[in-house]
Amino acid sequence: xxxxxxxxxxxxxxxxxxVTSPYSTPTAHAGPIAPEIELNSATVQVVHNPTPNTxxxxxxxxxxDQGELGGCEGGDDDFIxxxxxxxxxxxxxxxxxxxxxxYTIPGYVAHHIGSATYGTYFxxxxxxxxxxKIVALATPANTCGTWNINFQSTGQDLEYLDTNQIxxxxxxxxxxxxxxxxxxxxxxxxxxxxxxxxxxxxx
Numbered sequence: 001x002x003x004x005x006x007x008x009x010x011x012x013x014x015x016x017x018x019v020t021s022p023y024s025t026p027t028a029h030a031g032p033i034a035p036e037i038e039l040n041s042a043t044v045q046v047v048h049n050p051t052p053n054t055x056x057x058x059x060x061x062x063x064x065d066q067g068e069l070g071g072c073e074g075g076d077d078d079f080i081x082x083x084x085x086x087x088x089x090x091x092x093x094x095x096x097x098x099x100x101x102x103y104t105i106p107g108y109v110a111h112h113i114g115s116a117t118y119g120t121y122f123x124x125x126x127x128x129x130x131x132x133k134i135v136a137l138a139t140p141a142n143t144c145g146t147w148n149i150n151f152q153s154t155g156q157d158l159e160y161l162d163t164n165q166i167x168x169x170x171x172x173x174x175x176x177x178x179x180x181x182x183x184x185x186x187x188x189x190x191x192x193x194x195x196x197x198x199x200x201x202x203x
Contacts, residue, residue, distance in 0.1 A: 128155020
């Protein structure tokens with residue numbers, strides 16, 4: 001009985017030493033993880049038109065890709081080479097109430113003028129279109145790049161986006177995200193052109 005008690009106490013002491021040892025494996029604790037994609041600035045405009053499926057989405061974004069721990073993974077963290085995906089929900093990131101728009105640009109056609117690099121993209125998104133231009137800016141230290149992105153989608157049904165509070169979700173081609181950002185959108189109606197009847201010349 002004494003031998004059993006001695007073994008039990010030694011086991012408890014060894015366990016206590018292992019836990020308090022600086023070489024023991026600490027318990028994992030989940031902490032905040034910095035997003036790989038940073039949204040530095042965003043302007044989002046939604047134009048509602050009276051004719052169905054003719055709404056317009058305009059976005060101007062400035063983004064930085066921080067890369068992953070292993071680096072920039074070549075073109076996977078280059079928005080011009082491999083594109084990105086964008087999704088818009090009604091409501092904030094914490095209170096999303098419905099999907100309103102989603103699109104993935106698989107990559108841009110790159111253009112080089114001197115030391116400047118930019119990309120262009122155009123495609124159908126029935127019943128409308130998507131067009132975008134991206135410009136590479138100076139790359140901040142320890143990042144994979146910063147870009148200005150102009151994005152427009154025409155001929156869409158965006159009736160569901162009727163409040164300024166939206167959540168903008170971005171992801172890169174290697175699916176590092178998604179990363180959600182709260183944005184106040186500009187919601188407005190399109191200009192209705194007045195109808196001009198045919199006037200016959202008087203004789």
